[in-house]
Amino acid sequence: MICVTGASGTLSSEVIRQLEAAKARFRGTYFSNRPAEAARARGIEAVIIDYNRPETLRAAFQGCDKLFLLGPNVLNQSELERNAVEAAKAAGVRHIVKQSVMGAVEESYSLAKVHRPVEKAIESSGLAWTFLRPNSFMQNAVTFMGKTIRAEAAFYSASGQAKISHVDVRDIAAVAVKVLTAPNYEGKAYTISGPEALTYDELASELSKALGRSISHVNLSPSDLKSGMLAEGMPEAIADRMLDLERYIREGRASRITNDIKQVTGREPRRFAEYVRETAATGVWDVEAEEVTR
Numbered sequence: 013m014i015c016v017t018g019a020s021g022t023l024s025s026e027v028i029r030q031l032e033a034a035k036a037r038f039r040g041t042y043f044s045n046r047p048a049e050a051a052r053a054r055g056i057e058a059v060i061i062d063y064n065r066p067e068t069l070r071a072a073f074q075g076c077d078k079l080f081l082l083g084p085n086v087l088n089q090s091e092l093e094r095n096a097v098e099a100a101k102a103a104g105v106r107h108i109v110k111q112s113v114m115g116a117v118e119e120s121y122s123l124a125k126v127h128r129p130v131e132k133a134i135e136s137s138g139l140a141w142t143f144l145r146p147n148s149f150m151q152n153a154v155t156f157m158g159k160t161i162r163a164e165a166a167f168y169s170a171s172g173q174a175k176i177s178h179v180d181v182r183d184i185a186a187v188a189v190k191v192l193t194a195p196n197y198e199g200k201a202y203t204i205s206g207p208e209a210l211t212y213d214e215l216a217s218e219l220s221k222a223l224g225r226s227i228s229h230v231n232l233s234p235s236d237l238k239s240g241m242l243a244e245g246m247p248e249a250i251a252d253r254m255l256d257l258e259r260y261i262r263e264g265r266a267s268r269i270t271n272d273i274k275q276v277t278g279r280e281p282r283r284f285a286e287y288v289r290e291t292a293a294t295g296v297w298d299v300e301a302e303e304v305t306r
C-alpha cells in the first residue's frame with residue numbers, strides 16, 4: 013500500500029491520477045475536508061492529516077509500506093515534514109519517496125535549507141529513501157502567474173534573461189509513480205528538469221502564441237518584486253525564500269537539463285510549448301476564468 017501526502021496539491025493530485033491509471037493500491041492524505049470528500053466520491057481512500065498534529069500522521073500511514081512525502085510551502089515546512097518522517101518510521105513505513113527541490117544540496121540556497129534537513133532526517137531514519145529534486149513546475153504559469161496573466165496580460169519576476177528548465181508536473185509524477193511501484197530506485201536522488209531551458213521572455217512568447225494575445229514578462233528589481241509579494245499578503249519570510257529562488261535563477265543554476273525523466277520512465281519530458289498549448293485549451297488563462305491556485 014502506497015500513501016500519497018498532499019493529495020489535493022498540484023503534484024500529488026497528478027501522482028494519484030497516475031497511480032489510479034496503474035491500478036496501484038494507494039491512499040491519499042488530505043488537509044482540508046472538501047478535496048477529501050471529492051476523492052472519496054471518486055472511490056479513493058482518503059484520510060485527513062495535519063502535519064502540525066503528529067498524532068494524526070501515524071494512524072494515516074499505518075498499513076503503508078511506501079510514503080510519497082510532500083510538504084506545503086509554509087514557514088515551518090522542514091519541521092512539518094520531519095514530523096511525518098518520525099510518524100512514518102513508527103507506523104512501519106519501509107520506503108519514503110520525498111518531493112524535494114533542484115539544488116537541495118547547494119548550501120546557502122533558501123530552498124535547500126527547507127528540503128535538505130528533511131532528506132538528512134530520512135537518511136538517518138534507517139528507512140529506504142528516494143529523493144525527487146525537480147526544477148520549477150511549468151504549472152507555476154497557472155498557480156503563481158495565472159492571476160496577473162488573466163488580469164494584466166503580464167507576469168513578473170526578478171530573473172532577468174536567465175534560463176530555467178521548467179518541468180511538467182505530469183513528468184515528475186511519472187517518475188514518482190515508477191519509483192513507488194517498481195524496485196531498484198532506493199538510495200537514489202533524481203534531479204528532474206524539462207527538456208529545454210527558456211527565459212521568462214521566451215515563456216511569454218510561447219504563452220502569447222498559444223493564447224493569441226500578447227502576454228509580457230516584466231522583469232523587476234528584487235526589491236520591487238518583494239514589495240509586490242508583500243502587497244499580495246505573502247509573509248515576509250516566504251517572500252525572502254522566493255527572492256532567493258530568483259537569485260538562484262539569475263545565477264544560471266536553474267538552467268541545468270538532466271536526463272533523469274527519460275532514464276526512469278523511458279519517455280521524453282514534455283516541452284513548455286506543448287504544455288501551454290494543451291493548458292490554453294482549458295481556458296484557465298482566459299480573462300474571465302476563475303482563479304486556480306493549484
Ligand SMILES: NC(=O)c1ccc[n+]([C@@H]2O[C@H](COP(=O)([O-])OP(=O)(O)OC[C@H]3O[C@@H](n4cnc5c(N)ncnc54)[C@H](OP(=O)(O)O)[C@@H]3O)[C@@H](O)[C@H]2O)c1
Pocket residue numbers: 017018019020021022023024042043044045047061062063064082083084085111112113114146147148149152306
Ligand atoms: N512549485 C514549484 O515549482 C516547485 C518546484 C520544486 C519543488 N517544489 C516543492 O513542491 C512542494 C509543493 O508541491 P505542490 O505545489 O504540488 O503543493 P501544493 O499544490 O501547494 O499542495 C500542498 C499540499 O499540502 C497540503 N497541506 C497544507 N498544509 C498541510 C498540513 N498542515 N498538513 C498536511 N497537509 C497539508 C495541502 O492540502 P489542502 O489542499 O487541503 O490545503 C495540499 O494538498 C513543496 O515542497 C515545494 O518546495 C515546488
